[in-house]
Amino acid sequence: DVQLVESGGGLVQPGGSLRLSCAASGFTFSNYPMTWARQAPGKGLEWVAFIDKHGVFTKYIDSVKGRFTISRDNAKNTLYLQMNGLKPEDTAVYYCAKSRTSVPIWYTQKEGYDYWGQGTQVTVSS
Numbered sequence: 001d002v003q004l005v006e007s008g009g010g011l012v013q014p015g016g017s018l019r020l021s022c023a024a025s026g027f028t029f030s031n032y033p034m035t036w037a038r039q040a041p042g043k044g045l046e047w048v049a050f051i052d053k054h055g056v057f058t059k060y061i062d063s064v065k066g067r068f069t070i071s072r073d074n075a076k077n078t079l080y081l082q083m084n085g086l087k088p089e090d091t092a093v094y095y096c097a098k099s100r101t102s103v104p105i106w107y108t109q110k111e112g113y114d115y116w117g118q119g120t121q122v123t124v125s126s
Contacts, residue, residue: 020080
């Protein structure tokens with residue numbers, strides 16, 4: 001069975017850092033692009049960062065550029081999101097998602113993904 005398990009969330013003060021991890025199993029991780037998405041209370045899903053299957057091509061939503069870094073370790077079947085300079089508006093549940101295909105396109109509709117993790121809460125507050 002395919003599994004995506006996020007970890008690393010928590011409570012952090014503004015300006016602080018967190019590193020999220022997403023451990024993947026049940027599929028050939030290195031064959032698929034991956035995405036981090038988030039959902040804040042009362043808001044819709046927001047697509048945060050994308051990485052191609054090789055870990056070479058990345059894209060970010062404008063609000064996190066220069067603060068967040070997406071990466072992957074295909075040998076460890078793990079996706080990461082390094083978050084620096086956190087702001088209260090980054091507060092959300094963060095999800096990792098597996099692209100449905102190996103094509104390096106950053107889909108911004110749920111239909112582009114076939115598996116999701118359970119989510120990890122990130123709270124930025126003083």
